[in-house]
Amino acid sequence: MKNLKNALLLKQLYQLKQLGYKYTSVTPFQEEEPDLTLPNTLESLKKQAIECHLCDLSKSRQKVVFGEGAVNADLMFLGDMPNNSDDSSGKVFTGRSGDTLTKMIENVLGVSRSDVYITNILKCRAHDTLNPSPAHAHTCHPYLLKQIELIKPKIIIALGETAYHYLTGDNSDISNVRGTLHKQDGYTIVPTYHPNYLLRNPSAKKYVFDDLKNIKELM
Numbered sequence: 172m173k174n175l176k177n178a179l180l181l182k183q184l185y186q187l188k189q190l191g192y193k194y195t196s197v198t199p200f201q202e203e204e205p206d207l208t209l210p211n212t213l214e215s216l217k218k219q220a221i222e223c224h225l226c227d228l229s230k231s232r233q234k235v236v237f238g239e240g241a242v243n244a245d246l247m248f249l250g251d252m253p254n255n256s257d258d259s260s261g262k263v264f265t266g267r268s269g270d271t272l273t274k275m276i277e278n279v280l281g282v283s284r285s286d287v288y289i290t291n292i293l294k295c296r297a298h299d300t301l302n303p304s305p306a307h308a309h310t311c312h313p314y315l316l317k318q319i320e321l322i323k324p325k326i327i328i329a330l331g332e333t334a335y336h337y338l339t340g341d342n343s344d345i346s347n348v349r350g351t352l353h354k355q356d357g358y359t360i361v362p363t364y365h366p367n368y369l370l371r372n373p374s375a376k377k378y379v380f381d382d383l384k385n386i387k388e389l390m
């Protein structure tokens with residue numbers, strides 16, 4: 172509840188910033204307060220996200236892409252935001268990027284894609300941008316935190332710099348941190364390249380292969 176309240180407050184502050192405010196000491200808008208309780212089951216959380224209008228991406232999305240996979244997965248893969256085909260299907264990591272991720276999971280880690288959990292920092296597609304804005308990412312963050320709390324993954328593989336940044340707060344270049352281990356809140360974060368990057372730079376596959384081999388040993 173506290174996280175959603177913070178997200179709502181952040182949304183208001185970003186709106187004020189866009190209006191030109193630099194400082195404010197009061198809560199500026201008296202919005203009707205929505206139900207800020209996040210449910211304690213994944214299914215109910217998904218239902219709440221599907222009806223979410225906390226940020227303006229709810230106006231341009233076709234479908235909310237909540238995430239999918241095993242509810243008690245030891246491994247969670249975290250991308251940045253849904254692509255166009257995810258947006259129209261409501262499914263996570265579809266298309267060529269999704270095929271590449273499936274190969275990473277099944278061919279290198281040797282587990283079925285349905286045995287891991289896959290989601291994104293943003294649950295709605297942000298059009299006309301390559302990266303989620305801080306306002307959108309922070310507003311959506313409570314859903315990710317609750318997913319992590321409910322699934323309790325042992326390892327979270329952050330796919331790309333954006334996912335790694337919004338999960339850890341670290342702005343490091345992905346090429347400097349990929350393959351390194353970061354302990355946070357009872358789980359281990361391992362950053363590696365995003366499948367989209369591998370589609371553009373096939374020569375980087377060898378690095379992802381090494382990172383996944385290390386993750387396999389950790390498992």
Ligand code: SF4
Nearest residue numbers: 223226229294295311
């Ligand atoms: S991106 Fe997240 S916070 Fe924004 S509308 Fe979608 S689910 Fe809600």
